[in-house]
Amino acid sequence: MSHLPTVKLLINGEFVESTTSEWRDVINPATQEVLARVPMATAAEVDAAVAAGKAAFKSWKKTPIGTRARIFLKLQQLIREHMKELAAILTAEQGKTLADAEGDVFRGLEVVEHAASIGSLQLGEYAENVAGGVDTYSVMQPLGVCAGITPFNFPAMIPLWMFPMAIATGNTFVLKPSEQDPMVTMRLVELALEAGVPPGVLNVVHGGPEVVNAICDHPDIKAISFVGSSKVGTHVYNRASLAGKRVQCMMGAKNHAIVLPDANKEQALNQLTGAAFGAAGQRCMALTVAVLVGDAQAWIPELVAKAKTLQVGPGNTNPDIGPLISCAAKDRVATLIAKGVEQGATLELDGRSVSVAGFEHGNFVGPTIFSGVKPGMAIYDQEIFGPVLCLMAADSLDEAIAIINANPNGNGTAIFTQSGAAARHFQEEIDVGQVGINVPIPVPVPLFSFTGSRASKLGDLGPYGKQVVLFYTQTKTVTSRWFDDEASSGKVHTTIQL
Ligand code: NAD
Numbered sequence: 001m002s003h004l005p006t007v008k009l010l011i012n013g014e015f016v017e018s019t020t021s022e023w024r025d026v027i028n029p030a031t032q033e034v035l036a037r038v039p040m041a042t043a044a045e046v047d048a049a050v051a052a053g054k055a056a057f058k059s060w061k062k063t064p065i066g067t068r069a070r071i072f073l074k075l076q077q078l079i080r081e082h083m084k085e086l087a088a089i090l091t092a093e094q095g096k097t098l099a100d101a102e103g104d105v106f107r108g109l110e111v112v113e114h115a116a117s118i119g120s121l122q123l124g125e126y127a128e129n130v131a132g133g134v135d136t137y138s139v140m141q142p143l144g145v146c147a148g149i150t151p152f153n154f155p156a157m158i159p160l161w162m163f164p165m166a167i168a169t170g171n172t173f174v175l176k177p178s179e180q181d182p183m184v185t186m187r188l189v190e191l192a193l194e195a196g197v198p199p200g201v202l203n204v205v206h207g208g209p210e211v212v213n214a215i216c217d218h219p220d221i222k223a224i225s226f227v228g229s230s231k232v233g234t235h236v237y238n239r240a241s242l243a244g245k246r247v248q249c250m251m252g253a254k255n256h257a258i259v260l261p262d263a264n265k266e267q268a269l270n271q272l273t274g275a276a277f278g279a280a281g282q283r284c285m286a287l288t289v290a291v292l293v294g295d296a297q298a299w300i301p302e303l304v305a306k307a308k309t310l311q312v313g314p315g316n317t318n319p320d321i322g323p324l325i326s327c328a329a330k331d332r333v334a335t336l337i338a339k340g341v342e343q344g345a346t347l348e349l350d351g352r353s354v355s356v357a358g359f360e361h362g363n364f365v366g367p368t369i370f371s372g373v374k375p376g377m378a379i380y381d382q383e384i385f386g387p388v389l390c391l392m393a394a395d396s397l398d399e400a401i402a403i404i405n406a407n408p409n410g411n412g413t414a415i416f417t418q419s420g421a422a423a424r425h426f427q428e429e430i431d432v433g434q435v436g437i438n439v440p441i442p443v444p445v446p447l448f449s450f451t452g453s454r455a456s457k458l459g460d461l462g463p464y465g466k467q468v469v470l471f472y473t474q475t476k477t478v479t480s481r482w483f484d485d486e487a488s489s490g491k492v493h494t495t496i497q498l
Helices: 043-060 064-083 083-096 097-114 155-166 183-195 209-216 228-240 264-282 294-308 327-342 397-406 420-429 465-471
Strands: 010-011 015-018 023-027 036-040 126-129 134-144 145-149 172-176 202-204 221-227 246-250 255-260 287-293 346-349 368-371 388-394 413-418 434-438 474-483
Touching: 010 043, 010 183, 023 346, 036 474, 043 145, 043 172, 043 202, 043 209, 064 083, 064 097, 064 155, 064 183, 083 097, 083 183, 097 155, 097 264, 097 465, 145 155, 145 202, 145 209, 145 255, 155 183, 155 221, 155 465, 172 209, 172 264, 183 465, 202 346, 209 221, 209 228, 221 465, 228 246, 246 388, 255 397, 264 287, 264 294, 287 294, 287 397, 294 346, 294 368, 294 388, 327 388, 413 420, 420 434
Parallel strands: 145 172, 145 221, 172 202, 221 246, 255 287, 255 413, 287 388, 368 388, 413 434
Antiparallel strands: 010 015, 010 202, 023 036, 126 134, 134 474, 346 368
16 A cells, blocks of 8 residues: 555645554545545644644734735635646546536635735724723734634535635634545645745644544634534534634535426526536535425426436546545435335436446446425435435425425525515525525625525534634724823823723
8 A cells, every 4th residue: 555645744834744553545436546545643743733823823913914815816826727637636536527626626716816805804993982082993813723624525615715714814724624535625735835825824634533523622723614514513513612612613404496387497407407416416505405386396307307318427527427425425325215215205216226337336326306205204304415306395485485494404595486576585584594596506705605504504604705704803892092191190090981
């Protein structure tokens, strides 16, 4: 195994080999080829990364806003120049198509661009004469060492949701990428150093539960951004909050679409197909449930016909659907499909037997559609994270809204309709944080923030955009009075006069 490349840690500006004895393979999900080995960092290595961040914070927080911003101007340029290379690394280790991989990098790039102008969102406020001769002003100061823990499904975008915003606002950072696909993240980190991020300002450790727990417990880490499953996110939120940290967790989902019979059928079915099966369903904003209202229930055969046209194959040939991340993920999805049949849903299209010539060992599952799905079935109650679409039926828009509001998750939702009144009613009544109107995957650009809600999120503030500036800073208010020596001579102030 020694011929395999190893994924390095980044500590204090140096890419270093871990001294751990625990390693796992990074595997190409289309071929099972082992691409590299990733270390499960030791406790001492986590400590060293945090210590580097703590030391670097002393000068980084005083680095002028413009100097910090220009690093991200440079980084966005480097990412653009390396787009094809980054996408190729991502596809090899994660499986998604090259087009999707470029999209993954691009959505992160937008956050880097935003980080380059963050100064305008980190301004304080000033009120003159809050009492006679007394002024109050506020400043938004960086917190110190912040940490990020990221999932496998967007290994470029999600690290880029985190470290550019944390660093641009004056913090230092320890990143823990997904151990399943850390290589594209590391290439982005190399580019960040090339763009001018100083030693210690950005550090990277790799690992699984032990490293995550060490981050949650570490007394010198002030805030943690987590993106991943609800189970792990809830654990991280509870553990790190108990340790006194600020925590934000973006977690699992079950995103519903409502299809009204007045929708533009062709567009609605195309968008639904793309949003359910694209990226093999491994998006936290995938549309995994469609509630067909009234006459739209007759559209199932056309939906199935469209899904059947999707090409499944290795991501580097740019099919419609690549493989799932791991053999375990494929087994889990297949088990859930079997459970759906067992629990009485109608299997309209079965993707389990898909076979890709020349890639017989790839983790492929084809588009799968169930109708007659009900709460209580495992395929409805669990996030499948595969190319499986569940269809439900409702007689009215209000009945469809009630189904969605009764589901605990609140990441995203969409409605397909040509009625402005119906869309407005939906937008007002739906209890989900990100709403699309004839837009299937309504992830906001970084001028806003990612605003998943209810069981899909813990913590008040979202990642990137305006909200994360509040998350990564502490507001300090200063109330000041300056004495005019002559006017105040001889007076002794013993009481607070506000
Ligand atoms: P995951 O929860 O398994 O892993 C996320 C991170 O937690 C990884 O870095 C992993 O190493 C670590 N981890 C895994 N098990 C752990 C444990 N027992 N204790 C401590 N740390 C642990 O998630 P994943 O499978 O990599 O990603 C898919 C999940 O992420 C899906 O549920 C998806 O919906 C969610 N997700 C959510 C969003 C969002 O914005 N809401 C975005 C992307 C992905």
